Amino acid sequence: MTSRPLQNPDNPTNSTFTAVDVVLDTAYQHIDAAEWKKLFSVAKKSKVKEFIADMFAGKHINFSEDRPALHSALRNLPKSPVFLDGIDVMPAIADVWRRIDALCNKWVGVTDVIHIGIGGSDFGPRLAIEALAHVPGIESRGMRMHFLANIDTAELARILDRAQPNSTRVIIVSKSFTTLETTMNAKAVVNWLKDNDCTKGQITNSLFAVTANVPAAKEFGIEEDNIYPFWDWVGGRYSVWSAVGLPIALQYGFKTFEEFLAGAHAMDLHFKNAPLEENLPVIMALALLHQQQKQGITAYAAIPYADALDAFPKWLQQLDMESNGKSVDRNGKPVKYSSPVVFGSTGSNAQHSYFQLLHQGPDIIPIDFIAVRKPMSERPEAIAHHRILLANCLAQAQALAHGKTADNPNHVYPGNRPSNLLLLPELNAFYLGALLALYENRAATLGALWNINSFDQPGVEYGKVLAKPIEKALVSGSDPIQANDDIDAVTAARINLLNS
Numbered sequence: 365m366t367s368r369p370l371q372n373p374d375n376p377t378n379s380t381f382t383a384v385d386v387v388l389d390t391a392y393q394h395i396d397a398a399e400w401k402k403l404f405s406v407a408k409k410s411k412v413k414e415f416i417a418d419m420f421a422g423k424h425i426n427f428s429e430d431r432p433a434l435h436s437a438l439r440n441l442p443k444s445p446v447f448l449d450g451i452d453v454m455p456a457i458a459d460v461w462r463r464i465d466a467l468c469n470k471w472v473g474v475t476d477v478i479h480i481g482i483g484g485s486d487f488g489p490r491l492a493i494e495a496l497a498h499v500p501g502i503e504s505r506g507m508r509m510h511f512l513a514n515i516d517t518a519e520l521a522r523i524l525d526r527a528q529p530n531s532t533r534v535i536i537v538s539k540s541f542t543t544l545e546t547t548m549n550a551k552a553v554v555n556w557l558k559d560n561d562c563t564k565g566q567i568t569n570s571l572f573a574v575t576a577n578v579p580a581a582k583e584f585g586i587e588e589d590n591i592y593p594f595w596d597w598v599g600g601r602y603s604v605w606s607a608v609g610l611p612i613a614l615q616y617g618f619k620t621f622e623e624f625l626a627g628a629h630a631m632d633l634h635f636k637n638a639p640l641e642e643n644l645p646v647i648m649a650l651a652l653l654h655q656q657q658k659q660g661i662t663a664y665a666a667i668p669y670a671d672a673l674d675a676f677p678k679w680l681q682q683l684d685m686e687s688n689g690k691s692v693d694r695n696g697k698p699v700k701y702s703s704p705v706v707f708g709s710t711g712s713n714a715q716h717s718y719f720q721l722l723h724q725g726p727d728i729i730p731i732d733f734i735a736v737r738k739p740m741s742e743r744p745e746a747i748a749h750h751r752i753l754l755a756n757c758l759a760q761a762q763a764l765a766h767g768k769t770a771d772n773p774n775h776v777y778p779g780n781r782p783s784n785l786l787l788l789p790e791l792n793a794f795y796l797g798a799l800l801a802l803y804e805n806r807a808a809t810l811g812a813l814w815n816i817n818s819f820d821q822p823g824v825e826y827g828k829v830l831a832k833p834i835e836k837a838l839v840s841g842s843d844p845i846q847a848n849d850d851i852d853a854v855t856a857a858r859i860n861l862l863n864s
């Protein structure tokens with residue numbers, strides 16, 4: 365017995381939208397025609413269409429850093445001119461593509477790649493390498509790809525235990541080339557190469573860098589030929605399309621990297637040209653805004669029913685919350701809405717973790733269910749398992765939407781829990797690119813709707829600054845320290861606890 369009719373009579377039949385073969389179904393958002401009409405008028409009033417045009421035209425929409433947000437140019441495979449302050453950026457981008465392609469053919473006998481980077485210099489390449497590892501038709505070079513991000517040496521030790529120093533290449537990825545975790549990890553890996561009797565020449569040949577700060581990479585000791593540049597008009601969390609995506613080409617071939625770019629480019633063309641009413645990133649953004657306005661939601665979950673997308677929620681957390689986790693708008697005024705807390709993990713695992721809360725908790729938390737139509741293999745067992753996976757995805761969405769009445773209050777499902785269904789035709793480089801670009805463009809649209817600058821991240825600096833004096837005070841066995849301008853009484857007590 366369900367608590368409401370399965371079909372929602374006031375829900376418009378056109379709840380399904382398709383772009384680049386990716387299907388979005390918003391039926392369970394329970395937004396009726398009048399509400400959609402209102403939402404699209406909000407989009408028009410927020411000048412979303414003009415914002416999209418400005419973004420692709422290289423306008424300095426990242427006004428606080430006086431920069432464009434032109435990551436779309438990085439996947440503009442047709443190389444149609446993209447002008448940034450009067451200069452076409454495509455020749456420089458195409459030159460990096462050429463160099464990446466050439467490098468793919470040079471790496472012979474490499475057993476291990478240690479990819480050192482954090483945040484946007486890690487989440488994107490890590491996601492793509494994991495997502496494409498078992499895609500039929502993608503030939504892997506079979507190199508062990510080690511992602512070293514955290515300053516915690518546990519990750520470093522695990523990697524150095526496995527990698528073969530004489531056949532290892534090191535890619536240091538950092539837009540700023542000043543991120544402490546990355547530079548310290550890079551130094552530790554260079555010392556490991558030295559400790560394993562690698563010659564100076566071997567070390568020089570095995571070190572590569574991907575950065576927007578070429579002088580700093582040279583200063584570190586990377587040969588110019590081994591430095592792959594990107595630019596300050598590419599945000600870190602939007603950078604997987606640049607040479608930051610190098611591991612994808614090295615492991616799966618340049619053609620696969622091009623496929624990845626092509627999917628994102630196709631989604632960009634849709635975002636740039638489709639009317640608001642048929643525009644997937646815009647519709648997803650408006651649906652979230654609607655739930656903020658109607659239900660006062662403060663969190664949302666992205667749940668890929670595909671183990672290959674296990675790293676997707678982590679990538680999305682940085683994209684959404686570093687882009688739009690802000691309290692003031694473009695005019696410095698308090699925002700009405702901004703990014704909710706974003707979390708997620710793969711289904712069906714998530715059903716055995718926090719779905720109890722999603723179904724019966726007091727808070728309404730919208731969900732993006734992401735599913736893949738085609739199983740990763742045609743083996744009968746894989747087809748059977750895939751059918752169960754999809755059935756669970758659809759069942760969870762239905763149960764959340766309609767709920768269930770019961771005499772025993774403990775068994776009541778309130779329902780009215782909104783969700784989207786995103787359906788990829790299959791998981792390959794093209795549709796992975798399309799999916800990530802869909803969410804990047806959704807994040808940009810949300811920024812436009814919330815009147816937020818989605819392309820700076822001033823909130824990540826203060827903690828790093830405070831860590832410096834605290835790190836200096838952490839000397840085990842030292843005399844107890846007193847609170848001072850940088851270290852308050854609580855932290856001083858904690859430092860003394862750690863030092864004792």
Ligand SMILES: O=P(O)(O)OC[C@H]1O[C@](O)(CO)[C@@H](O)[C@@H]1O
Pocket residue numbers: 482483484485537538539540541542543546600601686821824
């Ligand atoms: O690529 P970099 O400069 O090392 O920065 C790493 C990450 O740190 C941040 O600057 C702050 O989290 C992110 O925006 C960025 O992706």
